[in-house]
Amino acid sequence: xxxxxxxxxxxxxxxxxxxxxxxxxxxxxxxxxxxxxxxxxxxxxxxxxxxxxxxxxxxxxxxxxxxxxxxxxxxxxxxxxxxxxxxxxxxxxxxxxxxxxxxxxxxxxxxxxxxxxxxxxxxxxxxxxxxxxxxxxxxxxxxxxxxxxxxxxxxxxxxxxxxxxxxxxxxxxxxxxxxxxxxxxxxxxxxxxxxxxxxxxxxxxxxxxxxxxxxxxxxxxxxxxxxxxxxxxxxxxxxxxxxxxxxxxxxxxxxxxxxxxxxxxxxxxxxxxxxxxxxx
Amino acid sequence: xxxxxxxxxxxxxxxxxxxxxxxxxxxxxxxxxxxxxxxxxxxxxxxxxxxxxxxxxxxxxxxxxxxxxxxxxxxxxxxxxxxxxxxxxxxxxxxxxxxxxxxxxxxxxxxxxxxxxxxxxxxxxxxxxxxxxxxxxxxxxxxxxxxxxxxxxxxxxxxxxxxxxxxxxxxxxxxxxxxxxxxxxxxxxxxxxxxxxxxxxxxxxxxxxxxxxxxxxxxxxxxxxxxxxxxxxxxxxxxxxxxxxxxxxxxxxxxxxxxxxxxxxxxxxxxxxxxxxxxxxxx
Numbered sequence: 001x002x003x004x005x006x007x008x009x010x011x012x013x014x015x016x017x018x019x020x021x022x023x024x025x026x027x028x029x030x031x032x033x034x035x036x037x038x039x040x041x042x043x044x045x046x047x048x049x050x051x052x053x054x055x056x057x058x059x060x061x062x063x064x065x066x067x068x069x070x071x072x073x074x075x076x077x078x079x080x081x082x083x084x085x086x087x088x089x090x091x092x093x094x095x096x097x098x099x100x101x102x103x104x105x106x107x108x109x110x111x112x113x114x115x116x117x118x119x120x121x122x123x124x125x126x127x128x129x130x131x132x133x134x135x136x137x138x139x140x141x142x143x144x145x146x147x148x149x150x151x152x153x154x155x156x157x158x159x160x161x162x163x164x165x166x167x168x169x170x171x172x173x174x175x176x177x178x179x180x181x182x183x184x185x186x187x188x189x190x191x192x193x194x195x196x197x198x199x200x201x202x203x204x205x206x207x208x209x210x211x212x213x214x215x216x217x218x219x220x221x222x223x224x225x226x227x228x229x230x231x232x233x234x235x236x237x238x239x240x241x242x243x244x245x246x247x248x249x250x251x252x253x254x255x256x257x258x259x260x261x262x263x264x265x266x267x268x269x270x271x272x273x274x275x276x277x278x279x280x
Numbered sequence: 281x282x283x284x285x286x287x288x289x290x291x292x293x294x295x296x297x298x299x300x301x302x303x304x305x306x307x308x309x310x311x312x313x314x315x316x317x318x319x320x321x322x323x324x325x326x327x328x329x330x331x332x333x334x335x336x337x338x339x340x341x342x343x344x345x346x347x348x349x350x351x352x353x354x355x356x357x358x359x360x361x362x363x364x365x366x367x368x369x370x371x372x373x374x375x376x377x378x379x380x381x382x383x384x385x386x387x388x389x390x391x392x393x394x395x396x397x398x399x400x401x402x403x404x405x406x407x408x409x410x411x412x413x414x415x416x417x418x419x420x421x422x423x424x425x426x427x428x429x430x431x432x433x434x435x436x437x438x439x440x441x442x443x444x445x446x447x448x449x450x451x452x453x454x455x456x457x458x459x460x461x462x463x464x465x466x467x468x469x470x471x472x473x474x475x476x477x478x479x480x481x482x483x484x485x486x487x488x489x490x491x492x493x494x495x496x497x498x499x500x501x502x503x504x505x506x507x508x509x510x511x512x513x514x515x516x517x518x519x520x521x522x523x524x525x526x527x528x529x530x531x532x533x534x535x536x537x538x539x540x541x542x543x544x545x546x547x548x549x550x551x552x553x554x555x556x557x558x559x560x561x562x563x
Contacts (some may be wrong), residue, residue, distance in 0.1 A: 051383045053563040075385040085376040087290075089297045101286040102384035144380060 002065030004029050004076075004152040004183030005050055011058035012045050012207075019045045021207040022059065027185055029151065032178045034194035035187040037204035038275050043187045044082060046204070047154050050185070051079045064151050075103065078145035080138075082156040082187070088130030092121055092140050095129065096147055103148030115143040118176070120169055134161040142173060153177060153184045159193060171197045195267040203274045211274045219264035220273075226250065227259035234263075283386030287394025288401075290381075295402045300363040304356055308410055311352055316417045319345050323422040336519055342424030343513045347532075349414035350432060350512075354505055357407035357440050362463045364399040365447040368392075369554075371456030373563045382563060389555045392448060396551065400444045404437035411436055428511035435508030439501030442543055443467065445550040452557040470495060470502035477506075478532065496535060500543040503535040510534040 005027040012020040020042045027033050035043045048054040049061050052069030063073035086095055096112040105111060116122045119139040129137060138161045145153055155174075159167045167190075174184055174197055188194050194201055195215050203211040203218075211218055223236040224243060228250060238246060240262045247257050265273075295301055322341050369392075372378040382388060411433035419425045426432060446466065450459040477492015479485070496503035509532035513521055 048563070051379075053379060053382060055560070055562060071385045071387060074383055077383070079380070079383045081376060081379045083376040084380055086380070087294060087297075087377065089293070098286070098290060099380070099384065102283065102381065102386055104282070104385070141380075 001029060002062065003027060004031070004064055005185065006062045007046065007050070007059070008061070009059035010046065010049060010056050010061055012042070012049065012054065013057040019207050020049075020056075023204075023207070023209055025202060025209060025212075027152070027183045029183050030178055030181040032174060032184045032186065032197060032199045034198035034201045035185055035204065036189075036191065036194060036201060036271055041204040041275070042207040043204055044156055047079075047156050047185060047187055050152075050154055051077065075148075076150060077152040077154060078147065078150035079154045080141040080145045080156060080158050082160070084141055086129045086137065086140070086144075089128060091126045091128050092116060092132075092143075093125040095140065096143060099144050099147040105148035107148070111147070115146050116140075118146070118173055119143045135163060135166050138162055139166065139169070142170060146177065149182075151182060153182055154187075155184065156187045157189065158186070159188065159190060167193060191267050191271055201267065203271055205275045211270065215267055216264075218267065218270045220270065222263040222265055225261040225263060226257060228255050228257055230255070283390040284394045284397065287381070287386065287391050288398045291395045291398030292402065295364050295398060298364065300360070301402075304360050304406075308356060308406075311356065312410070312413055312417065315345070315349050315352070315414060316421065318348075319418055319421045338422060338424045339513065339516055339521075342418050342422050343426070343516075345422070346414060346418050346426060346432075346512055347509050349418070350411060350436060350505065350508060353407050353410045353414065354436055354439065354501075356410065357403050357436065358443055358464075358467050358501075360406055361399065361403045361440055361443040362447050362460055362467075364402060365395065365444055366451055366460040366463065367456030368395050368399075368448055368451040369558055369561065370451055370454060371459070373561075374455070379563055388558045392551070392555055392558055396444060396448055399448075400441045403440035403444055407436040407440050408433045426512040427515040431511040432508035435504040435511070438540070438543055439504040442499075442501045442504075442547050442550075445547045445554070449550050449554040449557070452554050452561060466499065467501075470499035473499065474502045474506055474532070481533075493533075496533075497539075497542065500539060500546055503539050504543060506532040507535045507539060 003026050005025065007023055007025040010020050010023040011018070023042070023046055025046070035046070037043050045054060049056045050063060050068050052074055055069070061068035064076040066072035066076065090098065093112055093116070096115060100107060100111065113122060113125070116125050119142050121136060121139055121143065124132065124136060129140070132140065138158060142155070142158055145155065159170050162170060171193065174186065178184055186194065186198060198215065200212070200214055201218060202209050221239050223234055224238040224246060226233045226235065226246060235242070235246060243260055243262065247260060250257050322345060326337055326341065367375075369378065381391060415425060415429065443463070447459065447463045450462050454462060473492055473495025476488050477496065480488025480492055496506060511534070514534070
């Protein structure tokens with residue numbers, strides 16, 4: 001089974017600006033990968049190359065084994081752009097019907113209702129897009145991206161207009177589609193959200209991936225905190241594996257232990273370390 | 281092909297929903313009402329002056345008025361063609377409307393073909409219908425109908441298809457506003473070229489005639505318009521024909537049968553250029 005997304009040494013040049021400088025990224029089926037980085041790092045460009053909206057200047061990108069941009073690749077993916085708009089005169093149901101025809105989906109009304117239910121818009125299925133809030137349109141955009149059962153879902157800032165409840169709903173949608181074997185690339189600035197939902201995180205800076213791993217792998221250990229009757233003691237060099245030994249030593253010395261915490265750097269700290277002060 | 285039909289349906293619905301379509305419809309009703317009023321006044325003035333309208337006067341007034349109506353129809357059709365297509369690629373991409381469609385497996389060429397067929401159908405049917413309405417008004421009020429009933433309307437419709445293709449090509453490279461301005465300048469250049477040709481004919485200036493002819497071939501919507509005007513009085517002879525030919529909206533020039541394959545090939549070439557440009561464009 002080919003990976004859902006395979007990017008090898010992808011380069012993109014806009015005039016004199018090198019937006020991507022040889023990016024390698026592999027996303028397996030059913031994997032949820034968060035793409036982080038400051039504005040201008042190349043995240044959206046990478047996603048657009050995978051969609052076929054932008055042509056790479058060098059390297060190769062495959063979607064489910066087909067060259068990115070080919071009809072077969074486009075048939076395998078769903079995409080929600082960061083800046084998107086749907087025609088205002090379409091109802092939610094009509095918009096999904098249009099995309100069903102474009103993807104040649106045979107799901108019919110049942111698929112449309114299921115998708116609208118998934119994003120909490122089943123009550124608004126006959127509401128026109130122009131009458132929807134930005135948050136509702138964003139959720140509709142996610143439903144649109146899921147039409148036809150894509151194997152790869154590419155989402156560029158899908159929660160930027162959502163309130164906390166909407167974000168939680170999207171997180172649960174993403175977990176649901178991942179559990180069905182759909183690979184997801186989530187491009188976001190919301191570190192907490194990425195940390196909560198993603199299996200793997202890739203951090204980009206200046207057109208390169210500068211860090212890649214699971215949130216746990218990326219989080220740098222910061223020691224172990226132990227609560228005793230003498231107060232809280234920090235053992236900076238200790239890791240999770242050292243906890244049984246540390247506790248045994250303390251108990252052996254007759255010191256009661258009330259709590260132990262393994263400290264790790266947050267994703268935000270890892271991110272800031274990776275990108276430095278870079279911002280747009 | 282189903283992808284083209286889907287895009288066509290989407291674009292047709294968009295065309296009919298756009299405010300410009302309603303505005304053009306309102307303008308059309310006003311235009312036809314004014315045209316009916318003008319035709320009634322023109323024919324009744326002659327009747328009052330002479331008691332009856334003889335055949336030569338009927339041709340002269342009928343052909344001139346209908347030529348005027350064709351000019352108005354061409355202009356309204358051009359407005360429709362430009363506003364329905366000026367932002368199809370770059371404009372829609374900048375607004376974020378295009379990306380959700382382009383990532384689907386239909387392909388960019390099919391998308392462009394669907395948009396062309398939809399806008400072309402709306403504009404061609406529109407000018408043909410308005411032309412027929414003007415013919416019906418002229419016949420009802422003045423008792424005159426053109427020598428070739430359908431050909432002038434078909435010529436206008438053919439001109440619309442060319443303008444739609446050029447506007448689509450412009451939309452690949454230019455922002456919506458810039459494209460709109462550019463296409464109206466092209467439209468104006470065509471009309472000016474046609475007028476220069478007619479002036480050259482009247483003044484017997486070969487240079488002006490050459491300019492007019494070259495402009496007509498370079499911008500074949502103008503050539504088709506001229507041919508359509510010519511078909512209004514194709515079988516007419518005598519004094520009326522001479523006077524109609526001298527008028528600004530009268531006989532004009534028949535560009536010959538070659539104008540049709542030329543326009544078709546030219547439109548296809550414009551379409552290919554648009555498709556190549558669109559295929560290479562980052563969105």
